[in-house]
Amino acid sequence: MDFFDNHNKLFGAAFLLFIGLTAFVAVLPAIDNEQNNAPLPGAVPLSEAAIRGKALYVSNGCVACHTQQVRNVDMDKVWGQRPGLAADYASNRRTDFWRNTATLMGTERTGPDLTSIGSRQPSWEWNLVHLYNPRIVIKQSIMPAYPWLFESKAEPAKEDVVVNVPDAFQRQGMTLVATQDALDLVAYLQSLKQTELPGTAGPAAFLYAKQEQKAESTDQSKLSDTETSENGQMLYATHCQACHQESGEGLKGAFPPLKGSMVVVDKDPSLIVNIIMRGYDARQEYGAMPAVGANADLSPEQIAAIINHERSSWGNNAPKVSVQQVEQIVQKIKEMPVQ
Structure with a gap:
């Protein structure tokens, strides 16, 4: 009983137990x-x-709404080409x-995974x-705005990065420019890319794949060459609308219009x-467009649906493309060498 009556021994033993548990539960596994x-x-x-952008990402609370983890489930396929690995986070180091970190x-x-x-x-x-x-x-976005990362200037300097936004969102007679903090934060966001696995085995398949149900109304044998069971308007809203806008008019100086586009x-x-x-x-006057079809693994049927929506909307009037046409073009693209 002397042990429990002696506070030096009692608290000393508790302290040593805490140090031992910390070493075995936290420190040694971290080193391993x-x-x-x-x-x-x-x-x-x-x-x-x-x-610097990573520090801004943390300080502005982006970690509260966005994940950076692709789980090994089918629903996460939209966020990456493969499930996340421990190696993806091995470069994370202490802030100081x-x-x-x-x-x-x-x-x-x-918000979406990044x-x-x-x-x-x-x-x-963008x-x-x-x-x-x-x-x-994105009109329906609930993400907060970060206007303090930008400045309005009457006369931007040559080295300033001008941000083209609609007139309704900026002060009259002023030009919006990005601060160094905004540029650093975007630099961090653009650095977020999954690294390809070495070798030719490829990543493990995602688990729990959804079972595709074929309804009679979507039986491809009942569709004509130019018809598709896919909803072109919905696919456009998912993959294209954020840049080219619901109206198809894009944003001046940022994203080209599809309305009246000769390409479309x-x-x-x-x-x-x-x-x-x-x-x-x-195009020097517009930003880079990502490889939407390859990144989202769009099927020829989905691509045809998007194109036909664009060719028949906003006053555009062009012949529909068939799934077979798109399949042939996609096959040729896949056979082309990567530049």
Whole structure:
């Protein structure tokens, strides 16, 4: 009983027990993880701008609404090409000696997962407009705006990065420019890309795949060459509307209009299919378009539905394309060497 009556022995034993448990439960497993996990061979280290942007990502509370983890379930296929691995997080290091890094994997998806946002949306213009006011590009967005990351100037300097937004969202006679903080944050977002696995085995298949149910109304044998069971308007809203807008008019100086576009209404759909599948970045006046078709693994039927929606909306009047046409073009694209 002397042990329990002696506070020095009692609290000393409790302290030693705490130190021992901390070592075995936290410290030693962390050291083992660090020794047995390393970034994938193709992983690209963060640039100085991206490191600053990562700190801004944390300080502005982005971790509260966005995850950075692709779970091994079928519903997460939209966020990445493969399930996440321990190696994907091996490059995370302490913020400094006193502070550990934030848990960037996140715990809640109020907004979309950002594991591959650098591949899904590589456009600087889109990201800057979205940060300034998400409602400009996505009317239903509940994401807060970050106007303090931007400045309004009467006369922008040559080195300023001008952000093109509709007149209703900026002060009259002023030009909106991005601050260095905004550019750093976008640099971090654009760095978020899944690294390809080495070798040819490929990633493990996602678990719990949804069973596709074939309804009689969508039986492909009952559809004509130009008909499709896919909803082109819905697919457009999911994959294209954030940039090109519901009206098809795009955003001046940022995203090109599809209304009246010669690319959209061209009788030969080869170019528009190629743009959807491989993206496009050859226009100085507009931002880069990601490879929407490849990133989202769109089927020829879905691509045909999107194109036919665009060719018959906003006053456009062009012949419909068939699924067979799109299949042939997609096959040729897949056989082309990667540039």
